[in-house]
Amino acid sequence: MKSETEPSEKKDKNLNPSLSLFSLPDDIVLNCIARISTSYYPKLSLVSKTFASLISSYELYKTRCLQNTYExxxxxxxxxxxxxxxxxxxxxxxxxxxxxxxxxxxxxxxxxxxxxxxxxxxxxxRPKFMFMVGSEWYAINQYGYPASDLSVYKSGIWDWREAPNMTVARGEDVIAGVLNDKIYVMGGCSKDESKNWAEVFDTNTQTWESLPDPGVQLRCSPLRKIEVWGKKIYVISSKRIEYDVYDTKEGRWEVEVQSPMFxxxxxxxxxxxxxxxxxxxxxxxxxxxxxxxxxxxxxxxxxxxxxxxxxxxxxxxxxxxxxxxxxxxxxxxxxxxxxxxxxxxxxxxxxxxxxxxxxxxxxxxxxxxxxxxxxxxxxx
Known part of the structure; x- marks a missing residue:
C-alpha cells in the first residue's frame, strides 16, 4: 500500500511549483496585494510589469479602501x-x-x-483630494490628468456615484478645501479662466456655483494649499507675499498681510x-x-x-x-x-x-x- 501512494504524492509535489500568483485572476491578486503594507510596494513593483501595473492602478486603491487596509x-x-x-x-x-x-x-x-x-x-x-462631508466621501482629481469629475461614495460601502461635474477640467495643481458642507475648488485650469477659476460645490443642493474672479495675480501664482479659518478661505501661494482671502459671508475677495500662522x-x-x-x-x-x-x-x-x-x-x-x-x-x-x-x-x-x-x-x-x-x- 505504501508503494502505491508514493507516486501520487510525488506527482502532487511536482505540480505545486507551477502554481503561482501570476496564474490567478487580477481581482484575486489585487485582493492579496491590498493586504500588504505599502512599505513593500516599491520593491514589489520591480517583480514584474504586471505587479507594477496593479500597484499603480486605481482598482488597488479602491480595494484597499473596501478592505479598510488603506494607509x-x-x-x-x-x-x-x-x-x-x-x-x-x-x-x-x-x-x-x-x-x-x-x-x-x-x-x-x-x-x-x-x-x-x-x-x-x-x-x-489615488485622488488628490478626498473630503468627508456628513457620511459621504468626495474625491477630486483621481485620474492624474485634467478632469472635471467629482466622485462620491457612501461611507462604509464602496459604491461610487458621479456628482455633478465641475464647470472646468482641473489638473494636478488644483487646490481644495471644505467649509460648512461646501467644497471650494480653485486653480488647476487655464490662468485665463477668470469666470470659473474658483468655484464651490454645495453638497446639500448638489450644485456648483462660480466664485468671483480673484484677479490675474492669484490666477498666475503657483498655488500651495487652502486653509480654512473662521468663515474665510485663505489661499496660500508660493510667490505671493500676501494672502488672498475669500470671505464666504460677504462673498468677496480681500487681501491680508501674510502671517506664518498658516x-x-x-x-x-x-x-x-x-x-x-x-x-x-x-x-x-x-x-x-x-x-x-x-x-x-x-x-x-x-x-x-x-x-x-x-x-x-x-x-x-x-x-x-x-x-x-x-x-x-x-x-x-x-x-x-x-x-x-x-x-x-x-x-x-x-x-x-x-x-x-x-x-x-x-x-x-x-x-x-x-x-x-x-x-x-x-x-x-
Missing part, C-alpha cells in the same frame, strides 16, 4: 538645484520595527524611516497647532489666544538651525512634522531632512496641552541648496 502616506516635494522639475518622495517606514526618537542620539540615525523617491514606474493612483500650522481634531519663534503653540478657542505647548523643548531647539522651512500634517490624529537642519560646522555641502511624529494630550481640565515626540528620524540627506517645497498626506 496614510506622507508625500514630500523637493527642488534640487540641478533639476528643472521638483521631485516627489514618500515616507517609507521600515516594516515591523519600533521607531525611535533620535533627536538626542549622537550616533547615526536608526534609518527606520526614510524618504524614498517616487519613480515614474511606481506612481500610486505656513507652519496644522489643524488636528479642531485644534490649530503652530510652530514659530516662541516654539510650539496651540490656539485656545475659549480665550481666543495662542498658548504654549508643554513638553517639546528638545524638539524646539532641534528645529532651529535650518532654513526655517517646516511642513506639518495631520497624521491619524497626530502631528507629522518635517524640517531641514544644517551641519554644525560651516560650509558643509549637505544638510539633513528630519521627520517627527508628535502626540498631544490635554490636561488640567483642557487648560493645558502637552506634546510628546513618539519618534524622530533623519529621513534624507540633500545638498544645502535643495529646497523643501511642500508636503501632503494621502490615503493609499
Amino acid at each position: 496614510e502616506i506622507l508625500h514630500v516635494c523637493l527642488q534640487f538645484p540641478m533639476d528643472r522639475r521638483p521631485s516627489w518622495f514618500s515616507l517609507w517606514l521600515k516594516p515591523n520595527q519600533t521607531l525611535t526618537n533620535d533627536l538626542e542620539r549622537k550616533e547615526k540615525s536608526s534609518r527606520n524611516a526614510l524618504l524614498v523617491q517616487i519613480r515614474s514606474s511606481y506612481c500610486p493612483h 505656513e507652519f500650522s496644522c489643524v488636528i481634531e479642531n485644534v490649530r497647532y503652530y510652530y514659530g519663534n516662541k516654539g510650539f503653540l496651540w490656539y485656545d478657542e475659549k480665550l481666543k489666544d495662542w498658548r504654549t505647548i508643554n513638553g517639546l523643548s528638545v524638539l524646539v531647539r532641534h528645529c532651529r538651525g535650518g532654513s526655517g522651512k517646516i511642513e506639518m500634517a495631520d497624521y491619524s490624529g497626530k502631528l507629522l512634522m518635517i524640517w531641514d537642519k544644517y551641519k554644525q560646522y560651516k560650509h558643509h555641502p549637505e544638510k539633513k531632512i528630519w521627520c517627527a511624529l508628535i502626540a498631544f494630550e490635554k490636561r488640567n481640565n483642557d487648560d493645558e496641552v502637552w506634546g510628546k515626540v513618539e519618534w524622530a528620524n533623519i529621513v534624507l540627506t540633500v545638498p544645502n541648496s535643495c529646497v523643501l517645497l511642500s508636503s501632503e498626506i494621502r490615503a493609499v
Whole structure:
C-alpha cells in the first residue's frame, strides 16, 4: 500500500511549483496585494510589469479602501538645484520595527524611516483630494490628468456615484478645501479662466456655483494649499507675499498681510497647532489666544538651525512634522531632512496641552541648496 501512494504524492509535489500568483485572476491578486503594507510596494513593483501595473492602478486603491487596509502616506516635494522639475518622495517606514526618537542620539540615525523617491514606474493612483462631508466621501482629481469629475461614495460601502461635474477640467495643481458642507475648488485650469477659476460645490443642493474672479495675480501664482479659518478661505501661494482671502459671508475677495500662522500650522481634531519663534503653540478657542505647548523643548531647539522651512500634517490624529537642519560646522555641502511624529494630550481640565515626540528620524540627506517645497498626506 505504501508503494502505491508514493507516486501520487510525488506527482502532487511536482505540480505545486507551477502554481503561482501570476496564474490567478487580477481581482484575486489585487485582493492579496491590498493586504500588504505599502512599505513593500516599491520593491514589489520591480517583480514584474504586471505587479507594477496593479500597484499603480486605481482598482488597488479602491480595494484597499473596501478592505479598510488603506494607509496614510506622507508625500514630500523637493527642488534640487540641478533639476528643472521638483521631485516627489514618500515616507517609507521600515516594516515591523519600533521607531525611535533620535533627536538626542549622537550616533547615526536608526534609518527606520526614510524618504524614498517616487519613480515614474511606481506612481500610486489615488485622488488628490478626498473630503468627508456628513457620511459621504468626495474625491477630486483621481485620474492624474485634467478632469472635471467629482466622485462620491457612501461611507462604509464602496459604491461610487458621479456628482455633478465641475464647470472646468482641473489638473494636478488644483487646490481644495471644505467649509460648512461646501467644497471650494480653485486653480488647476487655464490662468485665463477668470469666470470659473474658483468655484464651490454645495453638497446639500448638489450644485456648483462660480466664485468671483480673484484677479490675474492669484490666477498666475503657483498655488500651495487652502486653509480654512473662521468663515474665510485663505489661499496660500508660493510667490505671493500676501494672502488672498475669500470671505464666504460677504462673498468677496480681500487681501491680508501674510502671517506664518498658516505656513507652519496644522489643524488636528479642531485644534490649530503652530510652530514659530516662541516654539510650539496651540490656539485656545475659549480665550481666543495662542498658548504654549508643554513638553517639546528638545524638539524646539532641534528645529532651529535650518532654513526655517517646516511642513506639518495631520497624521491619524497626530502631528507629522518635517524640517531641514544644517551641519554644525560651516560650509558643509549637505544638510539633513528630519521627520517627527508628535502626540498631544490635554490636561488640567483642557487648560493645558502637552506634546510628546513618539519618534524622530533623519529621513534624507540633500545638498544645502535643495529646497523643501511642500508636503501632503494621502490615503493609499
